[in-house]
Amino acid sequence: MSTPRHATPRDPNVTAISDLDIFARVARTGNMSMAGREMGLSPAVVSKRISLLEDRLGARLFQRTTRQLTLTETGEGYFKRVVDILSLVEEAEDYVSRRNTKPRGVLKISAPTSFSRLHVNPHLPAFFTRYPDIEIDMHLTDNFVDIIREGFDLAIRIGELEDSSLVAKKLANEHRVICAAPRYIASAGMPKTLGDLAAHNCLLAGAQDMWRLDGPDGPCDVRVRGNMRSNSADFIRSALTQGLGLALRATWDIGPELERGELQIIMPDYRGASKNAIYAVYPCREFMPAKVNAFIEFFGEVLEKNPAWTKSGAGSAPANQPPAAHNETLSQKRAAGKSR
Numbered sequence: 001m002s003t004p005r006h007a008t009p010r011d012p013n014v015t016a017i018s019d020l021d022i023f024a025r026v027a028r029t030g031n032m033s034m035a036g037r038e039m040g041l042s043p044a045v046v047s048k049r050i051s052l053l054e055d056r057l058g059a060r061l062f063q064r065t066t067r068q069l070t071l072t073e074t075g076e077g078y079f080k081r082v083v084d085i086l087s088l089v090e091e092a093e094d095y096v097s098r099r100n101t102k103p104r105g106v107l108k109i110s111a112p113t114s115f116s117r118l119h120v121n122p123h124l125p126a127f128f129t130r131y132p133d134i135e136i137d138m139h140l141t142d143n144f145v146d147i148i149r150e151g152f153d154l155a156i157r158i159g160e161l162e163d164s165s166l167v168a169k170k171l172a173n174e175h176r177v178i179c180a181a182p183r184y185i186a187s188a189g190m191p192k193t194l195g196d197l198a199a200h201n202c203l204l205a206g207a208q209d210m211w212r213l214d215g216p217d218g219p220c221d222v223r224v225r226g227n228m229r230s231n232s233a234d235f236i237r238s239a240l241t242q243g244l245g246l247a248l249r250a251t252w253d254i255g256p257e258l259e260r261g262e263l264q265i266i267m268p269d270y271r272g273a274s275k276n277a278i279y280a281v282y283p284c285r286e287f288m289p290a291k292v293n294a295f296i297e298f299f300g301e302v303l304e305k306n307p308a309w310t311k312s313g314a315g316s317a318p319a320n321q322p323p324a325a326h327n328e329t330l331s332q333k334r335a336a337g338k339s340r
Contacts, residue, residue, distance in 0.1 A: 017089060020082045022049050023061065027079045030069050103294035104133035110147060111156040113140040114233035114253055115278075120156075123302050130298065134291050142206070142231040147283065153292050154282040158250070160212075160275040168279045169296050172303035175251045176272025178211075179263045183243035191246075191266060194222050201245035202226040203236050211248045212273040219273060248272060278303065 025035035026046065036046040054061050061075035071079055111120065116138065128134070139145075139152070147155045147166070161168055191197055194215075202211075202224035211222045226245050230236055233253050240247055240254070241262050250272070257263040280296045282288065 019049055019053050022046055024082050027071055103131045103290040105291050106135045106137055107291045108137045108152050109154055110139045110145045110152045112142050116140050127298050131294050154280055157279045157281050166281045168281045170277050170279050171300050172278045174276040174278055176248050178248050178266045180246035180266055181241055181243040181263055197224055203239050203245040203247040204229040206231045213270045214274050215270045
């Protein structure tokens with residue numbers, strides 16, 4: 001069984017659409033110079049392309065005289081079929097152009113579970129009102145997926161992006177804090193230095209065993225360990241609120257728990273690395289479908305409205321601050337926020 005040959009533009013046995021276009025223009029005008037002018041090509045180039053086309057087909061398409069150029073019988077039959085092909089190509093390009101102009105179609109997205117539940121799903125009614133012709137196929141996972149291999153239009157990625165061939169658009173900054181429930185602090189004590197973390201049960205996300213932090217002396221990495229690990233933000237949040245340990249978590253994930261006092265910030269001078277952010281990533285910047293651009297612009301606008309969880313600390317006081325002072329801090333920050 002022979003192996004099928006995959007055609008490329010360099011394959012001399014395959015006719016390019018551009019050659020069909022040249023042939024059709026020459027057939028319509030009966031003049032190589034006129035056809036060349038329409039396409040921005042010299043008569044010599046047009047003549048050579050027609051000759052190569054005839055050689056490839058093994059048939060003469062034109063009768064040439066010093067005064068005129070006419071189609072042969074074979075050329076007439078070829079011309080009728082080429083016109084149909086070029087019409088279909090034009091129709092296909094018009095179809096793509098219209099779809100790229102008006103956002104429509106199925107938008108296949110990969111996104112983290114908790115983030116989607118907390119910060120995508122609540123805004124979908126407004127999104128569908130603005131873009132009624134878009135359908136969303138949402139795949140939720142806290143693992144990174146190969147969006148090209150698995151056919152996703154885009155993915156929401158959170159953290160510090162590695163170099164890749166994907167295009168990334170930052171939607172918002174991300175702030176991470178070390179936090180724990182008051183009951184854990186009461187039981188295990190208050191860590192005051194990074195070295196103290198070695199004696200604490202640190203709840204880990206995914207394969208994470210190193211916390212990348214920014215502190216008073218700049219960036220630092222701290223190796224941590226604990227008796228629980230999960231790739232689910234929901235699972236870690238639940239473990240935190242139950243007082244099972246401390247963790248480095250994003251304020252978009254635990255903002256409400258910080259506000260209610262169910263979690264408290266520990267060692268506020270140390271935060272997650274400043275390079276962490278929320279991104280939309282997609283395969284290619286050129287010819288990006290309008291549906292992808294619509295999603296990115298819409299949720300970029302949503303996150304630019306400065307929700308509480310994008311502020312460092314989400315308005316929460318550190319764990320060793322008295323409750324009265326904590327409430328005063330919240331009131332002061334809310335008042336300051338209104339004055340901005």
